[in-house]
Amino acid sequence: MSDFFGGLFAAILAFFSPSADPAGFTGYIEADYVYVAPVSAGRITQIAVAEGQAVAEGDLLLVLDQSQQQALLSAAEARVAAARATLENLETGSRSEELDVIRASLSKAEADLGLARTNLARSEQLEKAGTVSAAKVEVDRNALASAESQVSQLKAQLAVAELPARSGQQVAAEANLAAAEADAEGARLDLGERQVHAPAAGTIEKLYYAVGEVAAVGTPIASILPAHALEARFFVPETARSALSVGQAVTVTCDGCADMAATVVHIASEAQTTPPVIYSTEERSRLVYLVEARLDDAAKLQPGQPVTVLP
Numbered sequence: 453m454s455d456f457f458g459g460l461f462a463a464i465l466a467f468f469s470p471s472a473d474p475a476g477f478t479g480y481i482e483a484d485y486v487y488v489a490p491v492s493a494g495r496i497t498q499i500a501v502a503e504g505q506a507v508a509e510g511d512l513l514l515v516l517d518q519s520q521q522q523a524l525l526s527a528a529e530a531r532v533a534a535a536r537a538t539l540e541n542l543e544t545g546s547r548s549e550e551l552d553v554i555r556a557s558l559s560k561a562e563a564d565l566g567l568a569r570t571n572l573a574r575s576e577q578l579e580k581a582g583t584v585s586a587a588k589v590e591v592d593r594n595a596l597a598s599a600e601s602q603v604s605q606l607k608a609q610l611a612v613a614e615l616p617a618r619s620g621q622q623v624a625a626e627a628n629l630a631a632a633e634a635d636a637e638g639a640r641l642d643l644g645e646r647q648v649h650a651p652a653a654g655t656i657e658k659l660y661y662a663v664g665e666v667a668a669v670g671t672p673i674a675s676i677l678p679a680h681a682l683e684a685r686f687f688v689p690e691t692a693r694s695a696l697s698v699g700q701a702v703t704v705t706c707d708g709c710a711d712m713a714a715t716v717v718h719i720a721s722e723a724q725t726t727p728p729v730i731y732s733t734e735e736r737s738r739l740v741y742l743v744e745a746r747l748d749d750a751a752k753l754q755p756g757q758p759v760t761v762l763p
Contacts, residue, residue, distance in 0.1 A: 476760040479686025483755040486652050487672035491645050495666050503659055507650045514648050521643040528636035535629040542625050558606040565599035572596045654678035683744045686761045690739040702745050703762040714745035
């Protein structure tokens with residue numbers, strides 16, 4: 453019920469100068485709707501509910517197009533995998549396959565070193581016997597030195613390959629992984645927001661869009677009437693206002709329905725009246741105050757339905 457109709461109703465009561473009638477106060481039923489809006493714009497690809505359908509909190513209402521968000525999530529997850537692999541490589545050193553190649557080269561170099569030592573020893577003995585020249589011994593000595601150098605180089609290379617990364621490199625890799633994981637989580641949240649769920653249990657009162665239409669950010673796409681969200685709004689004259697208080701139990705009736713219990717939840721502090729009046733003793737009877745009473749069980753009442761409230 454709009455403020456216009458509420459004011460109109462107050463004006464009618466003011467015109468007739470109501471008093472504390474034992475038959476009760478006339479009012480109407482109003483509802484506090486929950487309006488559901490998406491947090492991002494998009495084309496609607498699925499509507500999972502219908503008007504008048506009861507829903508529980510968290511039920512799926514509709515789905516917006518997810519193709520772009522799904523692609524962004526896939527890319528973000530790929531970056532996470534790459535960053536994690538880089539970090540693991542830095543933490544453990546080179547891959548086992550690379551280490552195996554170095555170890556194999558080292559084994560060959562050590563075998564060559566052993567052969568070079570044997571050849572040099574034989575050449576030195578033959579030189580003493582006068583069967584080989586000094587030049588041949590020098591060649592074998594140089595070959596031994598080369599083999600020793602090759603073994604030393606491969607041992608150093610293997611040691612470096614087995615070492616983890618320096619702390620600075622590892623910190624950078626950890627930061628890159630954390631950033632990639634944060635991007636992936638953001639993409640995952642964006643994808644999740646393409647599904648709109650019911651924020652409260654109740655009944656779907658109205659759907660404002662159809663499949664294929666583009667929903668805007670912050671624009672309601674559906675309204676939900678929650679359970680126990682109906683209120684009886686009625687106006688009481690100035691002479692009866694002091695007899696009511698917040699928390700007071702009242703009875704609500706209507707044509708063709710049984711009595712219903714309600715609790716006063718709000719009493720307006722400002723009076724409503726039309727036209728403006730001078731607050732004299734004679735004119736105070738034209739003042740009326742809006743009172744709201746929350747129904748314990750609204751049964752089949754509908755917003756806008758007239759009711760009578762008994763204090």
